[in-house]
Amino acid sequence: MTEDQLSDRAQQLKALHESQEILRLVNVWDAISASTIAALPETKAIATAGHSIAAMYGFEDGTMPLELALAGIKTVIGAVDLPVTADLDDGYDNPAETIRQAIGLGVVGANVEDRLRPFDEAVARVQAIVAAANAEGIPFQLNARTDAIMLGGGRPIQESVQDAVTRGRAFLDAGAALVFVPGARTREVIEPLVEGLGWGKLSVGGGAPGSLPAAQMEKLGVARVSYGPFTQRVALRALRDLATDLYAKGVVPNDTPQLN
Secondary structure (H helix, E strand, O other): OOHHHHHHHHHHHHHHHHOOOOEEEOOEOOHHHHHHHHOOOOOOOEEEOHHHHHHHHOOOOOOOOHHHHHHHHHHHHHHOOOOEEEEOOOOOOOHHHHHHHHHHHOOOEEEEEOOOOOHHHHHHHHHHHHHHHHHOOOOOEEEEEOOOOOOOOOOOHHHHHHHHHHHHHHHHHOOOOEEEOOOOOOHHHHHHHHHHHOOOOEEEEOOOOOOOOHHHHHHHOEEEEEOOOHHHHHHHHHHHHHHHHHHHOOOOOOOOOOOO
């Protein structure tokens, strides 16, 4: 990929994040899932699912070595001609170097988790990522994730939301494009997050039971929704159901699509 192509894809993803229309990202984990989703006319960008890539290699989420994470992402990038935003867990030991390597593969955006590290440390890691991306000369789209709700424990949800806003504002000030808050599924949680972070600055995970539909999220000011490991789980359920049917009847459904 040339520098101009990389810059163009970064600009495309930036424009999608800044659009009034919510960006819906159906997460992928390998070449065939990526090319299948990319072939849909509604698809404007591709997002990898770190959980799903880890599962592909036999690792629990968050335990996959960086080398395998990058190898999986490289496979996805090679299968599509669209902007790719990658799940890079917590950025690993050196988040700036992780981002530099990812950009070298053609990644133009990334999710990086704070895992509720101490506030100053979390902000410093975002600053390091942004500085590394700026040095590469592209408008890299950092979707800075805070686990304030996911790892909030037993504290009241209002405290977790305020923590997410505090951290998210600092991440935005440090140069992140968006703030990703997993666990923000309902109007009661999304509205104060949008109020605190700003219209078009919130990214959420969708698909879980109780989540608002993307169209309603858009009306509330959410910029981006992705579906994480749910896409792989649905695919695996289909595989399991097919295997069960094959064991019972020995036939593949007549409407099975032919993939080129």
